[in-house]
Ligand code: COA
């Protein structure tokens with residue numbers, strides 16, 4: 001790797017995955033301020049919002065206004081999640097740099113989340129690639145519940161691989177494997193990532209883990225060891241799918257950045273600035289957030305030696 005390129009690419013999804021599940025309305029200006037602050041930290045990709053039914057996800061019903069108001073940092077790709085052609089049209093009108101199309105590996109979760117069968121979702125993807133290309137936008141395609149579905153259980157890797165191939169045939173530029181409700185384990189992750197990397201180069205594959213069962217960071221490491229280099233994460237560990245029972249937050253960005261730096265992987269991101277931003281989240285969302293490093297401090301933020309020990313050194 002050259003000096004400028006990070007060893008691992010961390011893509012920030014808090015404005016979309018993080019805020020979609022928040023019950024309290026967050027003002028458009030506050031969303032824009034959060035995204036502008038994340039841009040200033042230097043993320044190469046930020047998922048800004050989603051163009052979905054406002055009945056399904058009322059928390060993000062201001063996606064168009066948010067896109068119109070953010071300050072775009074040159075070099076950063078601003079992504080919009082979309083489920084169908086209407087979402088693609090709205091996202092392209094809002095000048096999203098990338099459309100993130102989502103379908104679940106599990107038909108049951110796809111119906112719960114998108115009210116669509118696989119055939120209908122794939123027909124939508126087929127319709128959106130050309131208008132995206134004409135507009136100069138990228139198309140990423142996500143496989144939700146790729147490691148397990150809260151209704152159907154584990155999804156066979158052959159099924160996931162078939163969807164990867166369909167996505168590529170339909171013209172997707174990149175693919176995300178999403179562990180929507182934190183059901184993945186490191187052994188499963190190693191196997192699936194290795195399989196998918198036989199049909200897709202690592203710069204086109206993103207892993208999207210939720211920390212629902214505390215396995216988020218070990219799954220990232222397992223994926224990294226199997227050759228994955230792009231990961232989604234959310235500031236403060238916010239996040240969750242409103243249509244998956246028991247869903248909780250994404251892998252926490254600053255916890256992941258801390259892990260990477262501790263083991264010598266360059267992220268190109270400034271941990272101190274992320275911690276400062278994360279500390280502002282409880283005021284924004286109205287509750288504590290799961291991230292741990294922002295609470296504990298960096299490992300070498302040392303504490304004063306207790307006075308008692310200073311007076312009587314060993
Ligand atoms: N953006 C905004 N509005 C949309 C839309 C989109 N992408 N797609 C459809 N709509 C509107 C329709 O215009 C219609 O509006 P109306 O009631 O005012 O006429 C309404 O939503 C229903 O449209 P329909 O095509 O019948 O969709 P549906 O009710 O079957 O819902 C989805 C399908 C995909 C729109 C809906 O399930 C959805 O938005 N899901 C997203 C869930 C999500 O974001 N999950 C978390 C991220 S993975």
Ligand code: ZN
Pocket residue numbers: 017178180208210239240241250
């Ligand atoms: Zn998610």
